Amino acid sequence: MEFRNRVLVAGIILVCFLIGMIALDFFAAAIFPMSDKASSQEILLDEIFTKAGFRYGPQSWRPGYNALGIFPGTEIEDTKKWYLMFLTLNASPVSGNPDVRRVGAVKVTYNFSELSGRAVFDVYGLTTGTMPTRTNRQTGFGTCGVVVTGNATQGTMMPAATPLNLQPDRHYTVAISNNQLSESEDLKVETRTLRFNQPGGLGALHITTDLAKIKGMIVETAEPDGFFYVASTGNDPGGEIVLLVSVDHPQPDGFTLRIRSEFVRTG
Amino acid sequence: MKQPYFSLYEIALLSLCAALIVVLNTMLSVPLKVPGHTGIYWVVPVIIGVGIVKKPGAGTFIGFISGILASLFGMNTLHILNLFIYLALGVTIDLTGLLLFYRLDNLAAGFIAGAAGNLAKMVVNYSLQTFLGIPAVFIMIGIGLASVSHFIFGGIGGIIAALVLNRLLKAGVIPGAGK
Numbered sequence: 001m002e003f004r005n006r007v008l009v010a011g012i013i014l015v016c017f018l019i020g021m022i023a024l025d026f027f028a029a030a031i032f033p034m035s036d037k038a039s040s041q042e043i044l045l046d047e048i049f050t051k052a053g054f055r056y057g058p059q060s061w062r063p064g065y066n067a068l069g070i071f072p073g074t075e076i077e078d079t080k081k082w083y084l085m086f087l088t089l090n091a092s093p094v095s096g097n098p099d100v101r102r103v104g105a106v107k108v109t110y111n112f113s114e115l116s117g118r119a120v121f122d123v124y125g126l127t128t129g130t131m132p133t134r135t136n137r138q139t140g141f142g143t144c145g146v147v148v149t150g151n152a153t154q155g156t157m158m159p160a161a162t163p164l165n166l167q168p169d170r171h172y173t174v175a176i177s178n179n180q181l182s183e184s185e186d187l188k189v190e191t192r193t194l195r196f197n198q199p200g201g202l203g204a205l206h207i208t209t210d211l212a213k214i215k216g217m218i219v220e221t222a223e224p225d226g227f228f229y230v231a232s233t234g235n236d237p238g239g240e241i242v243l244l245v246s247v248d249h250p251q252p253d254g255f256t257l258r259i260r261s262e263f264v265r266t267g
Numbered sequence: 268m269k270q271p272y273f274s275l276y277e278i279a280l281l282s283l284c285a286a287l288i289v290v291l292n293t294m295l296s297v298p299l300k301v302p303g304h305t306g307i308y309w310v311v312p313v314i315i316g317v318g319i320v321k322k323p324g325a326g327t328f329i330g331f332i333s334g335i336l337a338s339l340f341g342m343n344t345l346h347i348l349n350l351f352i353y354l355a356l357g358v359t360i361d362l363t364g365l366l367l368f369y370r371l372d373n374l375a376a377g378f379i380a381g382a383a384g385n386l387a388k389m390v391v392n393y394s395l396q397t398f399l400g401i402p403a404v405f406i407m408i409g410i411g412l413a414s415v416s417h418f419i420f421g422g423i424g425g426i427i428a429a430l431v432l433n434r435l436l437k438a439g440v441i442p443g444a445g446k
Contacts, residue, residue: 003376010383014382021413022415024410
Protein backbone atom coordinates (compact mmCIF):
# COMPACT_ATOMS: atom_id res chain seq x y z
CA MET A 1 0.00 0.00 0.00
CA GLU A 2 2.86 2.36 0.72
CA PHE A 3 3.89 2.24 -2.91
CA ARG A 4 0.41 3.25 -3.97
CA ASN A 5 0.37 6.06 -1.44
CA ARG A 6 3.65 7.35 -2.78
CA VAL A 7 2.39 7.22 -6.36
CA LEU A 8 -0.67 9.14 -5.25
CA VAL A 9 1.37 11.75 -3.40
CA ALA A 10 3.74 12.19 -6.35
CA GLY A 11 0.80 12.54 -8.71
CA ILE A 12 -0.80 15.16 -6.48
CA ILE A 13 2.45 17.13 -6.30
CA LEU A 14 2.75 17.12 -10.08
CA VAL A 15 -0.84 18.23 -10.55
CA CYS A 16 -0.37 21.02 -7.99
CA PHE A 17 2.72 22.15 -9.90
CA LEU A 18 0.72 22.20 -13.12
CA ILE A 19 -2.04 24.23 -11.51
CA GLY A 20 0.57 26.66 -10.24
CA MET A 21 2.04 27.07 -13.73
CA ILE A 22 -1.39 27.66 -15.25
CA ALA A 23 -2.15 30.24 -12.56
CA LEU A 24 1.18 31.95 -13.26
CA ASP A 25 0.34 32.04 -16.95
CA PHE A 26 -3.06 33.56 -16.21
CA PHE A 27 -1.79 36.22 -13.82
CA ALA A 28 1.31 37.03 -15.88
CA ALA A 29 -0.90 38.23 -18.70
CA ALA A 30 -2.79 40.44 -16.24
CA ILE A 31 0.28 41.80 -14.46
CA PHE A 32 2.42 42.36 -17.57
CA PRO A 33 0.13 43.43 -20.36
CA MET A 34 1.71 43.02 -23.78
CA SER A 35 0.69 45.08 -26.76
CA ASP A 36 -1.36 43.21 -29.30
CA LYS A 37 0.31 42.07 -32.42
CA ALA A 38 -0.83 43.77 -35.58
CA SER A 39 -3.76 41.89 -37.03
CA SER A 40 -3.11 42.89 -40.59
CA GLN A 41 -2.74 39.94 -42.88
CA GLU A 42 0.08 41.79 -44.55
CA ILE A 43 2.33 41.58 -41.50
CA LEU A 44 4.63 38.66 -42.19
CA LEU A 45 6.80 38.90 -39.12
CA ASP A 46 5.98 40.54 -35.80
CA GLU A 47 8.35 39.43 -33.14
CA ILE A 48 10.20 40.86 -30.19
CA PHE A 49 13.85 39.96 -29.81
CA THR A 50 15.94 40.26 -26.69
CA LYS A 51 19.65 40.29 -26.03
CA ALA A 52 19.50 36.50 -25.95
CA GLY A 53 19.02 36.66 -29.71
CA PHE A 54 22.57 37.90 -30.25
CA ARG A 55 24.25 34.55 -30.72
CA TYR A 56 27.48 35.65 -32.36
CA GLY A 57 30.33 37.88 -31.37
CA PRO A 58 32.21 39.72 -30.22
CA GLN A 59 33.74 40.07 -33.65
CA SER A 60 34.65 42.76 -36.13
CA TRP A 61 33.27 41.23 -39.33
CA ARG A 62 30.15 39.84 -40.94
CA PRO A 63 29.96 36.98 -43.46
CA GLY A 64 30.80 37.63 -47.10
CA TYR A 65 32.96 36.15 -49.83
CA ASN A 66 35.71 38.07 -48.11
CA ALA A 67 34.74 39.00 -44.59
CA LEU A 68 32.92 42.33 -44.60
CA GLY A 69 32.91 45.22 -42.19
CA ILE A 70 29.78 45.94 -40.23
CA PHE A 71 29.37 49.71 -39.95
CA PRO A 72 28.10 50.85 -43.38
CA GLY A 73 30.80 52.34 -45.59
CA THR A 74 33.70 50.94 -43.59
CA GLU A 75 36.01 48.00 -43.95
CA ILE A 76 36.66 45.67 -41.05
CA GLU A 77 37.85 47.57 -37.98
CA ASP A 78 39.64 45.19 -35.65
CA THR A 79 39.23 47.52 -32.68
CA LYS A 80 35.44 47.55 -33.00
CA LYS A 81 33.68 44.45 -31.75
CA TRP A 82 30.06 43.68 -32.56
CA TYR A 83 27.43 41.20 -31.46
CA LEU A 84 25.37 39.69 -34.25
CA MET A 85 21.80 38.42 -34.50
CA PHE A 86 20.40 36.76 -37.62
CA LEU A 87 16.67 36.56 -38.16
CA THR A 88 14.41 35.77 -41.09
CA LEU A 89 11.89 38.32 -42.35
CA ASN A 90 9.48 35.78 -43.88
CA ALA A 91 9.44 37.88 -47.04
CA SER A 92 11.58 38.70 -50.02
CA PRO A 93 11.63 41.71 -52.36
CA VAL A 94 10.74 41.19 -55.99
CA SER A 95 12.05 43.17 -58.92
CA GLY A 96 11.44 42.99 -62.64
CA ASN A 97 8.60 43.66 -65.02
CA PRO A 98 5.52 44.74 -63.06
CA ASP A 99 3.32 43.45 -65.87
CA VAL A 100 4.36 39.91 -65.16
CA ARG A 101 5.54 39.97 -61.58
CA ARG A 102 4.26 41.27 -58.29
CA VAL A 103 7.14 43.63 -57.70
CA GLY A 104 7.68 45.11 -54.31
CA ALA A 105 9.94 45.63 -51.35
CA VAL A 106 9.93 44.36 -47.80
CA LYS A 107 9.16 47.06 -45.28
CA VAL A 108 10.89 46.47 -41.97
CA THR A 109 9.61 48.41 -38.97
CA TYR A 110 11.82 48.38 -35.90
CA ASN A 111 11.27 49.52 -32.33
CA PHE A 112 14.21 49.53 -29.96
CA SER A 113 13.92 49.66 -26.22
CA GLU A 114 16.99 50.30 -24.05
CA LEU A 115 19.47 50.21 -26.88
CA SER A 116 23.02 50.84 -25.81
CA GLY A 117 25.47 52.06 -28.42
CA ARG A 118 24.90 51.55 -32.13
CA ALA A 119 22.80 48.98 -33.93
CA VAL A 120 23.38 48.29 -37.61
CA PHE A 121 21.01 46.54 -40.00
CA ASP A 122 22.34 44.48 -42.91
CA VAL A 123 20.58 41.95 -45.11
CA TYR A 124 21.35 38.68 -46.82
CA GLY A 125 19.37 37.04 -49.61
CA LEU A 126 19.56 33.25 -49.68
CA THR A 127 19.79 31.96 -53.22
CA THR A 128 19.70 28.48 -54.69
CA GLY A 129 22.00 26.58 -57.00
CA THR A 130 25.38 28.12 -57.71
CA MET A 131 24.40 31.73 -57.11
CA PRO A 132 26.19 33.30 -54.16
CA THR A 133 24.22 34.63 -51.23
CA ARG A 134 23.33 38.28 -51.76
CA THR A 135 24.09 41.04 -49.30
CA ASN A 136 23.92 44.81 -49.22
CA ARG A 137 27.03 46.56 -50.47
CA GLN A 138 29.40 47.43 -47.66
CA THR A 139 31.72 49.97 -49.30
CA GLY A 140 31.90 51.96 -52.50
CA PHE A 141 29.15 53.22 -54.74
CA GLY A 142 25.79 51.84 -53.68
CA THR A 143 26.69 51.34 -50.02
CA CYS A 144 23.61 51.15 -47.87
CA GLY A 145 22.59 50.35 -44.33
CA VAL A 146 20.78 51.71 -41.31
CA VAL A 147 22.49 52.71 -38.07
CA VAL A 148 20.47 53.43 -34.92
CA THR A 149 22.17 54.92 -31.87
CA GLY A 150 20.86 54.44 -28.36
CA ASN A 151 21.93 55.92 -25.05
CA ALA A 152 20.98 53.24 -22.56
CA THR A 153 23.57 52.09 -20.06
CA GLN A 154 25.72 49.33 -21.42
CA GLY A 155 25.07 45.81 -20.18
CA THR A 156 27.73 43.63 -18.59
CA MET A 157 27.67 40.62 -20.85
CA MET A 158 26.05 38.83 -23.77
CA PRO A 159 26.04 35.25 -22.51
CA ALA A 160 24.48 33.75 -25.62
CA ALA A 161 27.15 35.04 -28.01
CA THR A 162 30.20 33.24 -29.35
CA PRO A 163 32.30 34.43 -32.30
CA LEU A 164 31.71 33.08 -35.77
CA ASN A 165 34.69 31.33 -37.27
CA LEU A 166 36.00 32.30 -40.67
CA GLN A 167 35.23 29.39 -42.97
CA PRO A 168 37.72 28.39 -45.67
CA ASP A 169 34.87 27.19 -47.89
CA ARG A 170 33.01 30.50 -47.31
CA HIS A 171 29.85 28.71 -46.20
CA TYR A 172 28.41 30.03 -42.95
CA THR A 173 25.67 28.13 -41.16
CA VAL A 174 24.14 30.56 -38.71
CA ALA A 175 21.49 30.13 -36.07
CA ILE A 176 18.33 32.12 -36.60
CA SER A 177 16.88 33.94 -33.62
CA ASN A 178 13.22 33.79 -34.62
CA ASN A 179 11.02 31.78 -32.27
CA GLN A 180 13.92 31.37 -29.91
CA LEU A 181 11.89 30.34 -26.92
CA SER A 182 9.83 27.71 -28.69
CA GLU A 183 12.87 26.15 -30.34
CA SER A 184 14.65 26.06 -27.00
CA GLU A 185 11.94 23.68 -25.81
CA ASP A 186 13.44 20.90 -27.84
CA LEU A 187 16.99 22.15 -27.78
CA LYS A 188 17.10 22.38 -31.55
CA VAL A 189 18.02 25.56 -33.35
CA GLU A 190 16.89 26.69 -36.77
CA THR A 191 19.73 27.61 -39.06
CA ARG A 192 20.38 29.12 -42.45
CA THR A 193 23.47 28.71 -44.60
CA LEU A 194 25.07 31.70 -46.27
CA ARG A 195 27.03 30.48 -49.29
CA PHE A 196 29.62 32.70 -50.85
CA ASN A 197 30.91 30.29 -53.46
CA GLN A 198 31.98 33.08 -55.78
CA PRO A 199 32.69 36.81 -55.50
CA GLY A 200 29.87 39.26 -56.12
CA GLY A 201 26.31 39.28 -54.94
CA LEU A 202 26.61 42.86 -53.68
CA GLY A 203 24.45 44.61 -56.25
CA ALA A 204 21.06 42.96 -55.89
CA LEU A 205 19.91 43.82 -52.37
CA HIS A 206 19.53 47.31 -50.98
CA ILE A 207 18.44 48.99 -47.79
CA THR A 208 16.59 52.24 -48.31
CA THR A 209 14.18 54.54 -46.53
CA ASP A 210 12.91 55.99 -49.79
CA LEU A 211 11.59 53.69 -52.47
CA ALA A 212 12.29 56.40 -55.04
CA LYS A 213 15.98 55.82 -54.29
CA ILE A 214 15.87 52.10 -54.60
CA LYS A 215 19.64 51.57 -54.58
CA GLY A 216 19.59 52.72 -51.01
CA MET A 217 21.67 54.91 -48.79
CA ILE A 218 23.32 55.01 -45.39
CA VAL A 219 20.93 56.25 -42.74
CA GLU A 220 22.08 57.18 -39.24
CA THR A 221 19.49 58.05 -36.63
CA ALA A 222 19.02 58.31 -32.89
CA GLU A 223 15.31 57.58 -33.10
CA PRO A 224 14.60 54.17 -31.56
CA ASP A 225 11.55 53.65 -33.79
CA GLY A 226 11.67 53.69 -37.55
CA PHE A 227 11.48 51.70 -40.72
CA PHE A 228 13.36 50.91 -43.87
CA TYR A 229 12.79 48.89 -46.99
CA VAL A 230 14.71 45.92 -48.29
CA ALA A 231 14.59 46.33 -52.03
CA SER A 232 16.08 44.48 -54.94
CA THR A 233 17.33 45.26 -58.40
CA GLY A 234 18.84 43.16 -61.12
CA ASN A 235 19.40 39.50 -60.55
CA ASP A 236 17.66 37.19 -58.18
CA PRO A 237 17.89 38.73 -54.68
CA GLY A 238 17.22 35.42 -53.02
CA GLY A 239 14.08 33.56 -52.04
CA GLU A 240 14.52 34.29 -48.36
CA ILE A 241 15.86 37.38 -46.67
CA VAL A 242 17.92 37.13 -43.51
CA LEU A 243 18.25 40.33 -41.54
CA LEU A 244 21.46 40.84 -39.59
CA VAL A 245 21.26 43.11 -36.55
CA SER A 246 24.63 44.04 -35.07
CA VAL A 247 25.27 46.00 -31.87
CA ASP A 248 28.60 47.34 -30.71
CA HIS A 249 27.99 47.11 -26.95
CA PRO A 250 26.72 44.39 -24.62
CA GLN A 251 23.08 45.23 -24.18
CA PRO A 252 21.26 45.76 -20.85
CA ASP A 253 18.83 43.15 -19.61
CA GLY A 254 15.89 45.33 -20.58
CA PHE A 255 16.87 45.52 -24.22
CA THR A 256 14.19 44.58 -26.71
CA LEU A 257 13.88 44.95 -30.46
CA ARG A 258 10.51 44.56 -32.12
CA ILE A 259 10.70 43.74 -35.83
CA ARG A 260 7.72 43.76 -38.14
CA SER A 261 7.97 42.93 -41.79
CA GLU A 262 5.44 43.31 -44.58
CA PHE A 263 5.54 43.09 -48.33
CA VAL A 264 4.83 46.42 -50.01
CA ARG A 265 3.96 46.44 -53.65
CA THR A 266 5.81 49.01 -55.68
CA GLY A 267 4.54 48.25 -59.18
CA MET B 268 38.77 -4.11 -1.13
CA LYS B 269 36.01 -1.55 -1.34
CA GLN B 270 33.64 -2.25 -4.18
CA PRO B 271 32.90 0.63 -6.55
CA TYR B 272 29.42 2.11 -6.22
CA PHE B 273 28.47 1.19 -9.78
CA SER B 274 29.75 -2.06 -11.24
CA LEU B 275 31.36 -2.10 -14.66
CA TYR B 276 28.15 -3.51 -16.14
CA GLU B 277 26.09 -0.70 -14.59
CA ILE B 278 28.50 2.00 -15.76
CA ALA B 279 28.39 0.62 -19.30
CA LEU B 280 24.61 0.39 -19.27
CA LEU B 281 24.13 3.90 -17.91
CA SER B 282 26.62 5.31 -20.41
CA LEU B 283 24.82 3.63 -23.28
CA CYS B 284 21.53 5.08 -22.06
CA ALA B 285 23.15 8.52 -21.94
CA ALA B 286 24.48 8.14 -25.46
CA LEU B 287 21.07 6.93 -26.63
CA ILE B 288 19.49 10.22 -25.52
CA VAL B 289 21.89 12.17 -27.72
CA VAL B 290 21.39 9.79 -30.63
CA LEU B 291 17.60 10.04 -30.36
CA ASN B 292 17.81 13.82 -30.18
CA THR B 293 19.91 13.89 -33.33
CA MET B 294 18.00 11.28 -35.30
CA LEU B 295 14.43 12.09 -34.46
CA SER B 296 12.89 15.34 -35.54
CA VAL B 297 9.15 15.41 -35.03
CA PRO B 298 7.70 18.61 -36.51
CA LEU B 299 4.94 18.88 -33.91
CA LYS B 300 5.81 22.42 -32.76
CA VAL B 301 4.34 21.60 -29.36
CA PRO B 302 6.51 22.49 -26.35
CA GLY B 303 8.08 19.47 -24.73
CA HIS B 304 7.10 16.92 -27.34
CA THR B 305 10.64 15.55 -27.42
CA GLY B 306 10.10 14.37 -23.85
CA ILE B 307 8.29 11.40 -25.33
CA TYR B 308 11.63 9.87 -26.25
CA TRP B 309 14.05 11.82 -24.03
CA VAL B 310 12.86 10.25 -20.78
CA VAL B 311 12.79 6.65 -22.04
CA PRO B 312 16.52 5.82 -21.77
CA VAL B 313 16.79 7.52 -18.38
CA ILE B 314 13.88 5.65 -16.87
CA ILE B 315 15.07 2.34 -18.33
CA GLY B 316 18.58 2.96 -16.97
CA VAL B 317 17.30 3.89 -13.52
CA GLY B 318 14.79 1.01 -13.57
CA ILE B 319 17.50 -1.54 -14.32
CA VAL B 320 20.29 -0.29 -12.06
CA LYS B 321 18.00 0.65 -9.17
CA LYS B 322 20.58 2.75 -7.31
CA PRO B 323 20.56 6.42 -6.26
CA GLY B 324 22.70 8.38 -8.66
CA ALA B 325 21.95 6.29 -11.73
CA GLY B 326 19.76 8.97 -13.29
CA THR B 327 22.21 11.69 -12.32
CA PHE B 328 24.99 9.75 -14.02
CA ILE B 329 22.93 9.42 -17.21
CA GLY B 330 22.05 13.11 -17.12
CA PHE B 331 25.65 14.13 -16.57
CA ILE B 332 27.06 11.99 -19.40
CA SER B 333 24.33 12.94 -21.87
CA GLY B 334 24.79 16.61 -20.96
CA ILE B 335 28.52 16.39 -21.63
CA LEU B 336 27.90 14.64 -24.95
CA ALA B 337 25.25 17.15 -26.01
CA SER B 338 27.57 20.04 -25.18
CA LEU B 339 30.43 18.43 -27.11
CA PHE B 340 28.26 17.81 -30.15
CA GLY B 341 26.99 21.39 -30.05
CA MET B 342 23.33 20.39 -30.08
CA ASN B 343 22.17 23.94 -29.63
CA THR B 344 23.40 27.39 -28.78
CA LEU B 345 23.36 26.85 -25.03
CA HIS B 346 26.74 25.10 -25.30
CA ILE B 347 27.96 23.90 -21.90
CA LEU B 348 24.75 25.11 -20.24
CA ASN B 349 23.07 22.09 -21.87
CA LEU B 350 24.60 20.11 -19.04
CA PHE B 351 22.20 21.59 -16.50
CA ILE B 352 19.14 20.67 -18.55
CA TYR B 353 20.15 17.05 -18.95
CA LEU B 354 21.25 16.91 -15.31
CA ALA B 355 17.88 18.22 -14.16
CA LEU B 356 16.16 15.48 -16.13
CA GLY B 357 18.41 12.80 -14.70
CA VAL B 358 18.31 14.00 -11.10
CA THR B 359 14.53 14.31 -11.10
CA ILE B 360 14.00 10.82 -12.47
CA ASP B 361 16.59 9.60 -9.95
CA LEU B 362 14.63 11.12 -7.08
CA THR B 363 11.34 9.86 -8.43
CA GLY B 364 12.74 6.38 -8.77
CA LEU B 365 14.00 6.49 -5.19
CA LEU B 366 10.63 7.77 -3.97
CA LEU B 367 8.74 5.03 -5.78
CA PHE B 368 11.02 2.14 -4.72
CA TYR B 369 12.38 1.87 -8.28
CA ARG B 370 9.09 0.26 -9.35
CA LEU B 371 9.38 2.09 -12.65
CA ASP B 372 7.95 -0.89 -14.49
CA ASN B 373 4.62 0.19 -13.01
CA LEU B 374 2.74 2.31 -15.57
CA ALA B 375 1.65 4.96 -13.08
CA ALA B 376 5.14 5.23 -11.64
CA GLY B 377 6.60 5.42 -15.12
CA PHE B 378 4.17 8.17 -16.06
CA ILE B 379 5.05 10.18 -12.97
CA ALA B 380 8.79 9.76 -13.47
CA GLY B 381 8.59 10.79 -17.12
CA ALA B 382 6.33 13.76 -16.43
CA ALA B 383 8.45 14.96 -13.52
CA GLY B 384 11.67 14.66 -15.52
CA ASN B 385 10.25 16.53 -18.50
CA LEU B 386 8.86 19.29 -16.26
CA ALA B 387 12.21 19.68 -14.50
CA LYS B 388 13.89 19.97 -17.90
CA MET B 389 11.38 22.71 -18.80
CA VAL B 390 12.01 24.67 -15.62
CA VAL B 391 15.79 24.56 -16.00
CA ASN B 392 15.58 25.40 -19.70
CA TYR B 393 13.42 28.45 -19.05
CA SER B 394 15.68 29.53 -16.21
CA LEU B 395 18.67 29.39 -18.53
CA GLN B 396 16.80 31.36 -21.18
CA THR B 397 16.12 34.02 -18.55
CA PHE B 398 19.81 34.07 -17.74
CA LEU B 399 20.60 34.52 -21.44
CA GLY B 400 18.42 37.58 -21.61
CA ILE B 401 14.85 36.63 -22.46
CA PRO B 402 12.65 38.61 -20.04
CA ALA B 403 10.84 36.42 -17.55
CA VAL B 404 7.48 37.82 -18.63
CA PHE B 405 7.95 36.31 -22.11
CA ILE B 406 8.39 32.94 -20.48
CA MET B 407 5.54 33.27 -18.00
CA ILE B 408 3.04 34.02 -20.72
CA GLY B 409 2.42 30.59 -22.20
CA ILE B 410 4.01 28.60 -19.41
CA GLY B 411 0.66 27.06 -18.51
CA LEU B 412 0.23 25.36 -21.87
CA ALA B 413 3.92 24.49 -22.03
CA SER B 414 3.71 22.83 -18.60
CA VAL B 415 0.70 20.77 -19.60
CA SER B 416 2.31 19.58 -22.83
CA HIS B 417 5.58 18.78 -21.04
CA PHE B 418 3.56 16.82 -18.47
CA ILE B 419 1.67 14.84 -21.09
CA PHE B 420 4.57 14.02 -23.39
CA GLY B 421 6.89 13.21 -20.50
CA GLY B 422 4.20 10.98 -19.04
CA ILE B 423 3.72 9.15 -22.32
CA GLY B 424 7.47 8.63 -22.56
CA GLY B 425 7.41 7.28 -19.02
CA ILE B 426 4.68 4.82 -19.92
CA ILE B 427 6.70 3.64 -22.93
CA ALA B 428 9.72 3.13 -20.68
CA ALA B 429 7.59 1.27 -18.12
CA LEU B 430 6.27 -1.06 -20.82
CA VAL B 431 9.81 -1.78 -22.00
CA LEU B 432 10.96 -2.45 -18.43
CA ASN B 433 7.98 -4.74 -17.95
CA ARG B 434 8.89 -6.81 -20.97
CA LEU B 435 12.52 -7.00 -19.92
CA LEU B 436 11.47 -8.18 -16.46
CA LYS B 437 9.10 -10.81 -17.82
CA ALA B 438 11.77 -12.07 -20.18
CA GLY B 439 14.17 -12.37 -17.25
CA VAL B 440 16.70 -10.07 -18.87
CA ILE B 441 16.76 -7.87 -15.77
CA PRO B 442 16.19 -8.82 -12.16
CA GLY B 443 12.88 -7.86 -10.60
CA ALA B 444 12.14 -6.09 -7.31
CA GLY B 445 14.21 -7.18 -4.30
CA LYS B 446 17.25 -8.31 -6.29
